Amino acid sequence: MNTIDNTGRPSFVVLQVGPRRFALPSETVVELAPPVRLHRFPHTSRLISGVIVRRGRIVPVYDAASVLIGRSSSAQRFFLIARRRWDSSSDLGAIAVNGKCELASGEMLAPDPDQPAWLAGRLLINDEPVDVLDFGALPCGDATAVESRSKEFPS
């Protein structure tokens, strides 16, 4: 992960999904995991590609590319693990990325009124506008109805 700037302002992890760059607030990011095996099994949950096992936990992998750029991307081999928050709950989730993640800082601008709920705002990085994601607001269904959480797992 390269460091661009970090001078006390809010910091963000900038990730590449297909041709576009997005940012996640750095306090939600747990780690950039190396290429590990994606385990797949039958399920009916939208936007879930499978799970990875990382540091003793089963982490669901979100097919964020299909929401963010309108198609799945097979070029993403690394996994950015971040905390998803909704209401008073949170859980870990991973987004497949290509490994080119950067740390950036800056003031987040409010999103345009017509932006989808999963865009929390916008960041200007070297005059390039980068959308900031609200990982918990990605349209993955009503996860609040689900009681169980991922937990310790033998790695």
Added chain:
Amino acid sequence: MTQAREPNSKPRRARHAERVILFFVSGQLFAISAEPVQELRRTDCLAGAAVEIENPELPKVRHVVERGGQVYCVVNACLHFGLPVARPGLVLILRQMRVAVLVERIERMAEISAVYALPAAFIGDERHWYRGLSYLDDGVIPVVDPGGFLRPAEFQRLESVAKRALAQAELDGAVQG
């Protein structure tokens, strides 16, 4: 049946291994606890006993079997899990559930040390299908919930359909005999 571990429980030092049957459905590996499985049979053993039922609302159940005075609903696991339909080679007859499950083949018996709850991200039918996930031979395997093949409402609906089909089959047999 062992339940999936509580989310915030500490890792257990001394884990009790659970014996499971590993089986394939349409090329996908699953595990089911050995305890609720009463019998494993080749599908051709049931061929004469299976009675076809009219049940368009629940296409995964097309047959019932009467065994020891009990009616078993035969669930096609390919359709249950939304997998491409493959020719089943074996049937798992479940104890106390009155369910027989058509599967492709048995891989082997194994022991798993724990079943871990599905992550909250999974919000669909899989929450009924699986007790959770387990880890075996560097792979994550879904551990099937034997009670998830048919829900109580589905059972009720099937029971009346099955009774009619079995009565008709008995009548047909009497006429032919």
